[in-house]
Amino acid sequence: MPFPQKSHPRWLRLDNAAKIYPAARNEKWSNVFRMSATLRDEIDTAVLRRAWEVTIKRVPFLAARLRKGVFWYYLEPVTEVPIISEERSCPLAPMSKKETRRCAFRVIAYRRRIAIELFHSLTDGSGATIFLKTLTAEYLEQRYGVSIPAEAGVLDRRQSPVPVEWEDSFLKHAGTLAATRKDRTAYRLHGTPERSSFLRLTCFQLPASAVVEKAHQYGVSVTAFLCAAIMQAAARIQQDDTPELHRRKPIKVLLPVNLRPLFGSTTLRNFALYCKPEILPALGDYTFEEICAVVKAKLDSEVTAKQMSMQIAVNVRDERPLAIRVMPLFIKNMVMKAVYHSVGEKKACLCLSNLGAVTLPASMTPYVERMDFVLGVQATTPYNCGVLSFGDTLYLNMIRNIREPILEQQFHCVLQELGLTPTVESNEKE
């Protein structure tokens, strides 16, 4: 049987992390992120559409639409494959409620690039990577007749969906002890808002081996290294902004942590939490080594199964009481939106999400030139940062919705001081 039978539920609850996204979205923050793969030849959209039709049968709950119940949102597989979208001048066009009701993801073809943009309620970066790899593998098989094995994150499209791929791993791995939510407000980067929802993307390309070597020189991982560089850059911006020490606010960066390796989960849905390293510029100027030490200590102490289970317990605890469950959805939405916009975004300067080294089956590698990961900006936080490595190149995509490239300039200076010279490209208007 070439295609899998219908062997998955007809609908699915949102996982624990996904519940905030439909409630908190507005015209400035539609909670969409992008992954893309640039191939060596121009994309054949007819073949891509056929590949897409096959892939969505394999991952029906990544290729889904968002529906509204009386008490909660839920997911349904799409009934028909939407058209392939055209690329715009900037990524991550807002996804309206009407669009997510029809299909909560997009496939975009532009020259040699296949991009997918997903509403965050479907999955996180790791799940999206698997989706994109599987789609690209199916496309290459159909276009060139190559046989690509189901390895290195590529799923077997002829196999039925597996139940562990759609489990809510948060509920499964919630601990018994809940952590506290207390947190200080972070420094907010700011600038002149960009009109007409245009997002400015700057891509820093670095030799991955050079970054790894540099990170090891400081005794930290690549994620910690990049996080420290961004924190250094943000601290310098605040130094110019706020000369008085005592008025400076903490610099914090949200680092999503993939929980799958910690708990042995193979779910394709959201299963990530955040670690938030923090420096306190009010105590004085930090050296780069000091920031690396702070980030490393935070990651080492928090990224363990026990600590993460406490974080999961906090989130899961909030959705379990009967009073919450029977509250009508529109009241839940209002409360979650109000709480998130008054508290949520103030707790970090930006998010830095590193998907690490993306590998492909050997038979796919000759056809794929590069991959990119782009996060969307949030409502009041103007910056976000998506990172991955492919081959020997690290692609750091910094996106913003303000005109001035304040963070990019400082970040570039920090990298140069560390002996790294990135190549920079962007989608700046001509």
Add this chain to the structure above:
Amino acid sequence: MYCAHCGVRLADSERHCPLCGTKAYHPDLPSPTGERLYPPHRDPAPPSHSLGFAIVATAVFVLALVTVLACDLRFYGSVTWSGYTAGAILLAYVVFILPTWFRAPHPSIFVPCSFGAAACYLLYIDLATHGHWFLSFAFPVVGGLGLLTTAFATLLRYLKKGKLYVFGGTVAALGAFMPLVEWLQHLTFAGSVAMGWSFYPLTALLLGGGALLFLAICRPAREYMARKFFI
């Protein structure tokens, strides 16, 4: 290629440095012609105008109008108090709800419409009460205020600079209008033409308008005020 200003290494696709905006140029190297990351920017189509609010609001106003008239006719057999209430409802509709039917309502159309509606309402009250004050008082006052407000709103909308001049001039003109209002009031109601109360708003508004015009003309004063009163 490297940016001549900040030294950033630019990809082949970059015509300008994304970090400082400097044009990517080197006399010995060809101009950058690499493949851009994204297509050129095109301004998006203006969003379609949602009429949901206008429809609901109109329905509410129509309901209020019908209820008021029905109650009056039911209890008194003719239009008595409901005429005034209905007139007020219609006036409120023209001022607040009618512009919402249009995507970009022009002030030079809707401000005169609003004042016209106010004049019609006052005419109705005058006729209903047999007051005989519409032509000698209400019409010139409403007309004068309407002209002033229309000029103010239109200038604010279409002038890019000189908004302080517009504010100052409008405030001063309003002050100058006060003696005319008092004269019309005395002519219509009191019979004599002794000027009294209009002196106070005239002085206050002329001083306020004059201060705004002074700030518009004098840049150091403007900067001083901005330093003292910024939010």
